[in-house]
Amino acid sequence: MxxxxxxxxxxxxxxxxxxxxxxxxxxxxxxxxxxxxxxxxxxxxxxxxxxxxxxxxxxxxxxxxxxxxxxxxxxxxxxxxxxxxxxxxxxxxxxxxxxxxxxxxxxxxxxxxxxxxxxxxxxxxxxxxxxxxxxxxxxxxxxxxxxxxxxxxxxxxxxxxxxxxxxxxxxxxxxxxxxxxxxxxxxxxxxxxxxxxxxxxxxxxxxxxxxxxxxxxxxxxxxxxxxxxIDARVPDDIAEAAKQIAAGKEDDEAKARALYQWVGTRVQYDWDKVELYETKRIWKEQTPEDTFATRKGVCIDYSRLYAVMARTVGLDVKVVTGLGYDGRGGYGPHAWNEVYLAERGEWVPLDSTWVSSGGNWFDPPGFDKTHIRDA
Structure with a gap:
């Protein structure tokens, strides 16, 4: 017993x-x-x-x-x-x-x-x-x-x-x-x-x-x-780039989409950084300035750079952490953004990291099925 x-x-x-x-x-x-x-x-x-x-x-x-x-x-x-x-x-x-x-x-x-x-x-x-x-x-x-x-x-x-x-x-x-x-x-x-x-x-x-x-x-x-x-200080080169990208865009959604497309296509995913962490447990911390200069990073780096650039042009934006679908039936640690669109009166999600994988990841239907935010 x-x-x-x-x-x-x-x-x-x-x-x-x-x-x-x-x-x-x-x-x-x-x-x-x-x-x-x-x-x-x-x-x-x-x-x-x-x-x-x-x-x-x-x-x-x-x-x-x-x-x-x-x-x-x-x-x-x-x-x-x-x-x-x-x-x-x-x-x-x-x-x-x-x-x-x-x-x-x-x-x-x-x-x-x-x-x-x-x-x-x-x-x-x-x-x-x-x-x-x-x-x-x-x-x-x-x-x-x-x-x-x-x-x-x-x-x-x-x-x-x-x-x-x-x-x-x-x-x-x-x-x-x-x-x-x-x-x-x-x-x-x-x-x-x-x-x-x-x-x-x-x-x-x-x-x-x-x-x-x-x-x-x-x-x-x-x-x-x-x-x-941490990212309150915006270097001049990042601020200038953000303003040029958003120039001529009439509303928040147009600005947010332009920055999403720019970050997603200009920054390359840093697989070496991932391997360094997975094999040796060494995390290479980097600032948005580092990501902008090297054009390389992982999801949190994409998200932080997007947030800094978005705030520079007057957008209200968040860095969101949680789990992202890995394409193999599972989920892994991930980060993305949410931006507030004044004309729609709501927060919308976007994932600039996944732009290179194809598809639309700016407020698509079913975003929450591939992205599970920390609760």
Whole structure:
């Protein structure tokens, strides 16, 4: 008969707490229980307070950052400045990241403040005093028994915390093998159905997956912002070429198509770069300026060069990463672009890397069947 490891971990958590309680004795365990209760209460209250603060302060933070008029400099900047501009502009522009940032800061401050306040009250009322030494002196059987009983309460609390974490995982990934293994544990199911579900099951099971999906989508936008920051400086020769290519084009679509055709036909796919990475795991990083000068690159290089040239002529464009169809029944890592066409009022996809392979890859029907963006 196989033992479910989730059940084993829960049982061991409770037993370990019982042993700790017996070792500490009645007095030490009681004080540890007060400390554990203060930690739990400060965590719960801290989460609620931080959530309310984040709801109230997030709009104010957005307004303040907009008023600061932070612009990505059109010059070459170092790594730490890249990180700074990526984070600050992402906090300004992406609501979930902004809410999460305020929440983490507020929670950290609230939890520490509430815990210290709770322990100060416990100390003032005589419920808790600083231990003189761990395990000092012999404990009577009665003291050890009471300590063990108190330890069991702490153990149950710790086990419920583990169950809550597992409950969140199973809500996010209900079809995963590990989620099914977790749900095969009788102890887990007992704690989840009798405690966790009544308290927050609806929130965790129905709203958390939707929230997590939204976070994942926003994370991809943050990764795209990284390329916007890195490639903010546009060399004069690239800017001049982009303007010449778009000259005489009356609308956004005409400009976007002209640049798509130019990048796709002027840049050659760098198979040597691919082989270097596949055989030696050496990635040759290059800037849009490198791609423009050498006329060689891989999909991410095509996409970054297209984005830089498109922005130069006033187009709003994104670098998109994900998977592309390999023509052999599978998919591999790939990058392409999306450009906003004002006259159509929508974002359209394009893949300048695939121009040389033939066909139309500027917003063709079924683009999403050959391109799967990261989610």
């Amino acid at each position: 196989s033992v479910n490891l989730v059940s084993l971990v829960l049982v061991c958590t409770v037993l370990a707490s019982v042993v700790q309680g017996a070792f500490r004795g009645a007095s030490g365990s009681a004080q540890r229980f007060v400390q554990f209760a203060a930690e739990g209460a400060s965590t719960v209250v801290g989460v609620v307070a931080a959530w309310k603060l984040a709801e109230a302060l997030s709009p104010a933070l957005e307004s303040w950052l907009i008023a600061k008029q932070i612009a990505i400099p059109n010059e070459e900047i170092g790594f730490f400045k890249q990180m700074y501009y990526t984070f600050v502009t992402a906090v300004r522009d992406f609501p979930l990241l902004r809410f999460g940032t305020v929440f983490v800061v507020a929670y950290s401050l609230c939890r520490v403040t509430l815990y210290r306040l709770g322990m100060a009250v416990a100390a003032a009322t005589g419920l808790w005093s600083r231990p003189s030494g761990p395990g000092s002196g012999r404990k009577s059987w009665m003291s050890s028994g009471i300590g063990g009983a108190i330890g069991s309460l702490i153990g149950v609390g710790r086990a419920l915390l583990i169950i809550a974490c597992l409950f969140v995982y199973t809500a996010l990934f209900p079809e995963s093998p590990f989620a099914k293994y977790v749900q095969a544990s009788g102890l887990y199911m007992q704690g989840a159905t009798q405690v966790i579900e009544p308290v927050g099951g609806d929130l965790l099971e129905k709203r958390l997956p939707v929230f997590a999906e939204a976070v994942g989508q926003e994370f991809q936008h943050i990764l795209q912002r990284k390329y916007e920051v």
